[in-house]
Amino acid sequence: MYNFDNELSKALKLSQKSYENEQNLRKQAKQLQKIINQKKLNEESEEKSYQTLINLMKWKEIFIRRGVGTGLQNLGNSCFMNATLQCLAYTAPFAQLLCQSNHSSHCATNGFCTLCEMEKVIPSMLMGKNIVKPRHLFKNLSKINDLLTAGCQEDSHEFIQSLLDKMENAYDDEQKNKKRRKDPQNPIRKLFTGSTKTCIQCARCKQRSVTEEPFCCISLEVDDNVCLGEALEIFTQNELMRGDDKYFCNECNRKCIAHKRLTFSDIPPILILHFKRFCVEFAASHHRQGSMKKLADHVEFPERLDFKALKHLIFEDDQQRVLIDSEYELYAVLVHSGPQLGYGHYYALIKSSDGYWFRMNDMDVIPVNTKHVLKEQGYMVFYKRKTDNLMKCHLRQIKAQHKKMNGVKMDEDMEQKEAQNVKVIDVKNEDKNENKQNGIKVDTDLLTTDYFANNCNVPQDIVMVDTMKKESSSEDVMLDKKSYVNVPPMATRPELNHNNNGNANANDDAVEIFWPVKQME
Numbered sequence: 133m134y135n136f137d138n139e140l141s142k143a144l145k146l147s148q149k150s151y152e153n154e155q156n157l158r159k160q161a162k163q164l165q166k167i168i169n170q171k172k173l174n175e176e177s178e179e180k181s182y183q184t185l186i187n188l189m190k191w192k193e194i195f196i197r198r199g200v201g202t203g204l205q206n207l208g209n210s211c212f213m214n215a216t217l218q219c220l221a222y223t224a225p226f227a228q229l230l231c232q233s234n235h236s237s238h239c240a241t242n243g244f245c246t247l248c249e250m251e252k253v254i255p256s257m258l259m260g261k262n263i264v265k266p267r268h269l270f271k272n273l274s275k276i277n278d279l280l281t282a283g284c285q286e287d288s289h290e291f292i293q294s295l296l297d298k299m300e301n302a303y304d305d306e307q308k309n310k311k312r313r314k315d316p317q318n319p320i321r322k323l324f325t326g327s328t329k330t331c332i333q334c335a336r337c338k339q340r341s342v343t344e345e346p347f348c349c350i351s352l353e354v355d356d357n358v359c360l361g362e363a364l365e366i367f368t369q370n371e372l373m374r375g376d377d378k379y380f381c382n383e384c385n386r387k388c389i390a391h392k393r394l395t396f397s398d399i400p401p402i403l404i405l406h407f408k409r410f411c412v413e414f415a416a417s418h419h420r421q422g423s424m425k426k427l428a429d430h431v432e433f434p435e436r437l438d439f440k441a442l443k444h445l446i447f448e449d450d451q452q453r454v455l456i457d458s459e460y461e462l463y464a465v466l467v468h469s470g471p472q473l474g475y476g477h478y479y480a481l482i483k484s485s486d487g488y489w490f491r492m493n494d495m496d497v498i499p500v501n502t503k504h505v506l507k508e509q510g511y512m513v514f515y516k517r518k519t520d521n522l523m524k525c526h527l528r529q530i531k532a533q534h535k536k537m538n539g540v541k542m543d544e545d546m547e548q549k550e551a552q553n554v555k556v557i558d559v560k561n562e563d564k565n566e567n568k569q570n571g572i573k574v575d576t577d578l579l580t581t582d583y584f585a586n587n588c589n590v591p592q593d594i595v596m597v598d599t600m601k602k603e604s605s606s607e608d609v610m611l612d613k614k615s616y617v618n619v620p621p622m623a624t625r626p627e628l629n630h631n632n633n634g635n636a637n638a639n640d641d642a643v644e645i646f647w648p649v650k651q652m653e
């Protein structure tokens with residue numbers, strides 16, 4: 133007999149099952165779509181962040197037109213901070229990033245945020261008309277590094293490290309909702325962080341062990357008559373591990389004598405080098421309390437630093453890659469003058485967006501020539517990579533990889549076309565951004581190198597010109613302001629030595645111009 137009920141319940145079960153199956157499939161499809169969308173988004177953001185960084189490496193027209201920015205008020209022993217901020221403000225990719233970034237609108241930090249604050253300070257230093265007073269930043273120094281106190285003369289090297297670190301973290305935190313603790317696209321990290329490799333080779337079995345370590349500032353031992361190249365050599369010198377310092381070799385399973393060497397593995401687009409001028413000196417070996425000593429000798433640093441000549445300082449396997457962009461150019465020098473860390477004064481020498489050197493001494497903005505810059509007692513020197521081939525290569529690789537993953541076949545020919553596209557996109561994007569952001573089309577004819585015609589439109593501004601000849605312009609004469617001649621503000625700027633070959637002879641008759649900024653409230 134036909135069991136109707138039985139068949140019905142069977143059919144119901146089946147339809148129930150197929151319904152569930154269908155629902156499951158739908159769910160899976162939805163999840164897959166979500167993953168694909170997220171992947172596409174990540175790919176896009178990865179591509180975008182590289183493209184953005186490449187576009188930021190060179191000063192945009194609007195900054196070139198503006199030229200040098202304003203000075204900073206001394207808030208009471210704040211010169212260490214002011215000088216550091218000036219060096220960072222003229223770090224083209226960093227400053228332009230802060231001028232266009234919108235971190236503060238989706239900041240995830242509770243309370244004081246270094247990045248939010250820098251987003252306010254740097255643009256006003258570059259584009260503002262008045263002297264900038266970074267009070268809020270100064271008041272919150274201890275939140276940047278709890279060892280720093282407002283009102284005490286602090287170490288600018290320590291300050292810059294903490295500052296960059298805090299900003300990097302703020303960028304990472306912003307991405308936390310996307311569940312990425314260390315955002316690989318973090319622009320601060322990409323700009324300032326390089327890496328070294330320590331290679332230890334056991335003298336017994338010749339086994340090598342290599343460890344990589346990131347850095348955002350290289351500290352170099354300096355001494356009398358040492359130049360930057362030599363200091364870098366010392367930094368990477370071979371070290372013998374022996375005696376108490378013997379190396380435990382896993383292969384030999386015992387302590388062995390070993391050779392240790394530190395080399396560069398990755399040099400960042402912005403290279404900050406710090407000269408260890410301060411050290412603790414003990415009067416005698418049994419004295420517990422040492423005194424802080426300063427090494428005041430001049431350390432020679434070049435305007436152009438080419439790692440091709442320093443190839444041996446780079447880890448062998450990384451040489452080819454690193455040397456794709458081997459040339460660096462000096463754009464800022466941070467100077468500490470004075471006998472001791474606590475009693476000195478800091479100021480900065482920076483290359484403005486339109487290529488002139490200025491001494492940024494708290495609120496004074498004074499044009500100087502290149503020769504003068506290279507004579508200064510540098511404490512930190514800032515170099516910028518001249519080319520961005522490596523970043524462009526990377527972008528090309530990412531694009532090719534994404535296309536491949538998305539099922540588009542790429543042959544050599546297409547990859548080459550891709551490479552050409554990068555350039556085209558570059559130009560287009562730059563034009564578009566410029567028009568959008570400023571609402572004006574930049575007329576290059578308006579670009580002029582005459583600072584005074586451009587900037588000294590306030591009649592009461594006095595421009596002082598030093599007319600001394602080369603023979604008499606030794607350092608001590610520089611301080612004698614009586615010998616300066618006052619000239620009207622519309623004076624034409626004398627030709628300063630900004631030719632890039634560093635040829636000192638070409639500039640024998642150069643004059644120093646002093647342009648005091650009188651915009652104090």
Ligand SMILES: [Zn+2]
Nearest residue numbers: 239245247248
């Ligand atoms: Zn923030």
Ligand SMILES: [Zn+2]
Nearest residue numbers: 334337381384
């Ligand atoms: Zn061994």
